[in-house]
Amino acid sequence: MKFVSFLNPDDSETPYLGCPYLxxxxxxxxEDFGIEAGDVLIQILGAGRTDVKGLRWYLEQxxxxxxxxxxxxxxxxPFPVSLRDFNVxxxxxxxxxxxxxxxxxxxxxxxxxxxxxNHTSIYGPGETITFPGKIKELDFELEIACVIGKEGRxxxxxxxxxxxxxxxxxxxxxxxxxxxxxxxxxxxxxxxxDFASSFGPYLVTPDELxxxxxxxxxxxxxEMTARINDQEVSRGNWKNMHYSFxxxxxxxxxxxxxxxxxxxxxxxxxxxxLFETTNGKGPWLxxxxxxxxxxxxxxxxxxxxxxxx
Numbered sequence: 001m002k003f004v005s006f007l008n009p010d011d012s013e014t015p016y017l018g019c020p021y022l023x024x025x026x027x028x029x030x031e032d033f034g035i036e037a038g039d040v041l042i043q044i045l046g047a048g049r050t051d052v053k054g055l056r057w058y059l060e061q062x063x064x065x066x067x068x069x070x071x072x073x074x075x076x077x078p079f080p081v082s083l084r085d086f087n088v089x090x091x092x093x094x095x096x097x098x099x100x101x102x103x104x105x106x107x108x109x110x111x112x113x114x115x116x117x118n119h120t121s122i123y124g125p126g127e128t129i130t131f132p133g134k135i136k137e138l139d140f141e142l143e144i145a146c147v148i149g150k151e152g153r154x155x156x157x158x159x160x161x162x163x164x165x166x167x168x169x170x171x172x173x174x175x176x177x178x179x180x181x182x183x184x185x186x187x188x189x190x191x192x193x194d195f196a197s198s199f200g201p202y203l204v205t206p207d208e209l210x211x212x213x214x215x216x217x218x219x220x221x222x223e224m225t226a227r228i229n230d231q232e233v234s235r236g237n238w239k240n241m242h243y244s245f246x247x248x249x250x251x252x253x254x255x256x257x258x259x260x261x262x263x264x265x266x267x268x269x270x271x272x273x274l275f276e277t278t279n280g281k282g283p284w285l286x287x288x289x290x291x292x293x294x295x296x297x298x299x300x301x302x303x304x305x306x307x308x309x
Contacts, residue, residue, distance in 0.1 A: 075124035091270035142272035145170035218245025236269035
């Protein structure tokens, strides 16, 4: 199933607190639950792996069908509970450290490290991204996000799949000039990742990807591409992860409880950001640039860079 959240331009009233509605995408048709996304989606996530048969029955009985072209899609998970971001693509790490004149630290091969990102600055497909004036080196990152659908603690990597609700494209917008300062004092990235994260265009349940599995939990043979102003700048494959989402879930849940609606990001693929492709020197994103991230089966996430504030 493909979960979406959306605003219906025909509504006479604004959704409660600006919260979009919840639906399931079937081709060009959205099956509208008739309820707001957000907490309701988290409740569905909390039921564990989606009961596809049960949901299908509910949608057939009660859903209102809407044309995709008639609504405005928002982030499929507009209010994540938390957002952790890993760095699990080895070639990205090699390139990043090579730019800094170093090799990947040996500790990286011991466990999948992560940092927390602001989970309240979420953007959806088609939205314009805030460009704070202090930022001089704005970058994108082509990533996959895994959404947790079942509460768990000390989860074993081999059992982690039952805790996954689904996957979506994730753009981890980054301020490289601020990140460089943070890393220089051994603290971060923090503020350099604080202003914007994009999810979308929909949240895809694992059953949609089964025929492309690699046998590792949360790792699929699916192409990933990034374009800026219609020019391809990055291409890679999900299957090239050094650590699986199963291993990421195991590490994140060690001594800590994962909740439905928690999000885990993969970190960028090799060449999945301008920092890599320009050897850390730019040119960087500018106001008006259109960034498209595409992952097979997960769709295309498009955002425009806004004017400098």
